[in-house]
Amino acid sequence: MPLRVRVLGLLLPALPALLAALAACSSGQIDPVESVESAESVEKVGSPTFTAELTQDSRDTARDRIAVVLANEGSAEVAPESIELVDPRLSRPLVADRLRAVPPGGERRFPLPLVDPVCGGPASDPVTGPGRLAVRVGEHTVDVPVRDEVGVVTRWVERRCAELDVAAVAELRFTDVRARDEGGSVAGADLVLTATPSGEGSGAYVIESVAGTPVFTAVGEPWAPGVTVSADGEPVDVVLAARPARCDGHVFGESAGATSFLVGIRLDGTPREVLVRMSPEVSAAALDLAIDVCRERL
Missing domain, CATH: 2.60.40 (Immunoglobulin-like)
Known part of the structure; x- marks a missing residue:
């Protein structure tokens, strides 16, 4: 028997099933099981909770x-x-x-x-x-x-708006760190906070307080400068006598806010708070001094 005749003989019994499958594809029909699985997949990915x-x-x-x-x-x-x-x-x-x-x-x-x-x-x-x-x-x-x-957003809005209002009168920043010697050894540091007037307007504020950090605290009483700064006045230096709050490696290594100081301001009769960070250079000098003081204590 010729090869072509034998092949046709094998295909003829399966022809109805093949034609039915082709008809289903051309009409857009999909296997119901496959359709359900596809829908579940879309729901999981498309509508997360x-x-x-x-x-x-x-x-x-x-x-x-x-x-x-x-x-x-x-x-x-x-x-x-x-x-x-x-x-x-x-x-x-x-x-x-x-x-x-x-x-x-x-x-x-x-x-x-x-x-x-x-x-x-x-x-x-x-x-x-x-x-x-x-x-x-x-x-x-x-x-x-x-x-x-x-209230993290509320705190940010209050703090940042206060910073902008304060800067409109005079910018606050740490400009220097000085070693403080006692008896021939380093006993602490003097942190210099400088207010530089904007020169615009006639506004003024009072620096009422400066809070310590995990690394630095006040020598003696808490810092309460009580200094008035005017927008049209001269620059003002506030010297904060500081000492290390603690002497252990964990504090120096883990404290992200080691040189970020919360400053209490009274502006137009309203108490405000601003966070003043030391620059990288001033921060490095302050931390070096704190480490020197801790070494003297050991």
């Missing part, structure tokens, strides 16, 4: 950022492609970095670098908020309510 909470530790504060803890309440891993916090008190959305997948039932902490707030209007009212989180996963953007139980 999240909860979110804002937080801030000392390292965040030192870097002018906050963080959002994003919890994945679903049953599949989700890899956010963008995370943005939208809050009317801020000049623009906060964009998270260091993105990575969130496992099912797990959570991840994402840093949010801060931007300037909207100062002086209803949006800067502390009662406004919290904002909302927009999480993009693939082609879908999920709107997630955000808890801010400790």
Whole structure:
């Protein structure tokens, strides 16, 4: 028997099934089981369920950022492609970095670098908020309510607006660190906080207090300069006699706020607080002096 005839003989019994399959494909029909599995996959990836909470530790504060803890309440891993916090008190959305997948039932902490707030209007009212989180996963953007139980955005708005108001009168910064000798040995440091007037307007404020840090504290009574600074006046140096608060490696190695000082200001009769950080150069000199003092004590 010729080869072509034998092949046709084998194919003819299966021809009805092949024709039925071709008809199903041409009509757009899909296997019901495959369709259900595909829909479930789209639901898991396209509609993730999240909860979110804002937080801030000392390292965040030192870097002018906050963080959002994003919890994945679903049953599949989700890899956010963008995370943005939208809050009317801020000049623009906060964009998270260091993105990575969130496992099912797990959570991840994402840093949010801060931007300037909207100062002086209803949006800067502390009662406004919290904002909302927009999480993009693939082609879908999920709107997630955000808890801010400790008020990290409120604190930032109050602090940054205070910094801008204070700088409009006179900028505050640490300009020098001087060793203080007693009996021929280094006993501490004099930290020089300088107020440089803006030269604009006639505003003024009073430097009422300066808080210590995990590394530096006041010699004797807490720092309470009580110095008045005017926008149209001369620069003012405030010398803070300081000593190490503690002498152990953990404090020097782990404290992100070692040289960031909270300064209490009274501006237009209203108490305000600003965080004044030492520059890297001044900070290094201050820490070196603190280490020298600790060595003298050992």
